[in-house]
Amino acid sequence: MKRYLATPAALALVSGSAMASGLDRTGQPIGIIFEEGTYAEFSFATTSVDLSGNDRTVLNPLGSATGDVGDRFSMFGAGYKRDLSEQLSFALIFDQPWGVDVDYPAGGSVLLGGTTAQADSNAVTALLRYKFNERFSVHGGLRYQEIDGQINLAGAAYAAIPGGTYNVRVNKDGAFGWVAGAAYEIPEIALRAALTYSSEIEHDLNLNESFAGFPAANATTSTKTKTPQSVNLDFQTGVAKDTLLFGSIRWAEHSVTDLAPTVLGRDLIDLDDSFTYTLGVGRRFNEQWSGSLALIYADVDGDDLVSPLAPTHGYEAIRLGVQYKQDRMTISAGIRYTQLGDAVASPGGNPVTNFQDNDAVSFGLKVGYNF
Template identity: 45%
Template sequence: MKTIGLAATALVVSAVAAQAVGLDRSGRPTSFIFEDGNMVEFSFGGANPSIDGSDVFTNPTGNIGDSFAVWGAGIRYQASDKLSFGLIIDEPYGADIMYGPSSTVLDGTAATVDSSAYTAFARYKFNDNFSVHGGLVYQNVSANVTLSGLAYQSSGLNGYNAAFSNDGAFGYMVGAAYEIPRIALRVALTYHSEIDHSLDTTQTINGVVVAPPSATDVTTPETIALDFQTGVAADTLVFGSIRFSHYSVTSVRPTALGGASLTDLENGFDVSLGVGRRFSEKWAGSATVGWSQKGEDDLVSPLGSTNGSVFLALGASYQLNEKTEISGGVRYTDFGNAIPNVGGNPVGAFGGDSAVSAGFRIQYSF
């Protein structure tokens, strides 16, 4: 039994940086590792968030979540019955936040984070039941942050900007899986290591340089993911995942801020559960629900004004021919209430926010 619709659901991208815990976007998918044979795949997704709130003077913030797109690709080669290897490309982290001019408290406050990751992997099957997988990860990260508005006036940071140049660094991925092929059972545990970056940083206030050029050390978090699937009836599959992200190690402390961090990210879990059904030799579909953990309270950074989420995703796949499969899906995400704060002082409130995202994947076997 194939992993019916699972990839179609997994590639439907997050709605904003905080769709999942922290800055997660792709969720570091690993299902491609467990496919059979030689293949290549390409995926693309887009998201349209609606994140509106008000500041402490009840001025509307406007929609602070910019629409964005992500893409991914992979190639896999079956070297023997036991050994396979390949390459996965994804965009693991991201942010696109911008406050409009209607909010005098946070007008112009913005954050963008861009990333890409290249995971060279290998998988070795001891037998039909047990296997191990792992590989080397090369990751790029860059960012740009602006603090603006009355919320930063008293600290002298109104108009502050930090531009973080791209940096590439290495990490690793390792895991193991247990399978019972006759019932399509698979339980896989995968660990992604922390990755340490040193980002060349330029800091200005209203365009005036306020600190010598420097490097800002940033660590992206380690993650542990437990993915599972099992057949429950003919042509029917149940699947899901539990993922922990250790974001307490992630802080961004440019020199001009005197040791203060631009980020306020908490550790947390993402959980999903879905069912897939093959309707014919060509068509299959899936439905998935998921949950991302809220923080200990509703206080968040203005650079990430959501707090936990729940989502519903619907996916479908079509076997175009013997070698080509096309998958796609749509997703609706509902965000938890959040209170942006500066120095512990609330500066606004967000609630009732949501996002719609969609994506597709094409996979070719050779």
């Protein structure tokens, strides 16, 4: 069978996962290391999130609607791979692995109106792959990551905070982690199984804490946080001529991610570990065109009580991709629909707002070139 990789849909189109599985957005892919020859790619994806809820309280049994709290977000990615010898190859990958964009409109939810959260990350991963033979290889390297963000707490649910409103600015910090894995391949049937471990990364954060109406409590402080360790198992195999079955399992330890500002004295992030499963099929129609269809399911530990800053619990998604190849250039595009899991926003473990029947739509584009 001709060695053929069906389109995995540009940038994996990870809509919704930023809220449904911790802060996870890209899944930290390393697949570029398996490209043939010298190769470069650039990708872009954007996600529109429809995320709304309703307060639940004894004093207000009818509740108050939150309005749409899920902000649209976009992601960029890039990668470069080349062979250093017949056995050794190198890849450099840029992605934006973690993030959150939540904004409770003022005048919406009585309990959470005015609460916002924004977090961004950028990561560069340098990988080496060594092939022992045509079937077995190992890969590993270093990852440098930067994170920053800002959180604002407001609404009746945070009335106990001095001044009633709190803001913390998380200043940008960079830190290193590492990646290691192994792969087994049978090129004749396009089979590959790759297992990759990504370490947790610890950040020393400088914070600016401020309390509206209580400036005496304002302070510049510091704390530590970690982004999750994770394990990715990626699999593909040819099942018929020009037809590929593919899938993956990803585990991420989101529960290690905390943010406990010194003056506020409470953890602002309450996340559960997750498994994300993907199963799909790819088909080449002719020399230029191919397509893929995949189903995705995220299973999150724990109950449906979640942080108001990430008000979903698991998700189900369907992803459709198409790829066009002409000479050395490959253009991939994809669309993904995600049904977000129902959850109850519970600051400090106190259930206040129900989130049900929410979804997200993502679009992605990737351009690759073989030199």
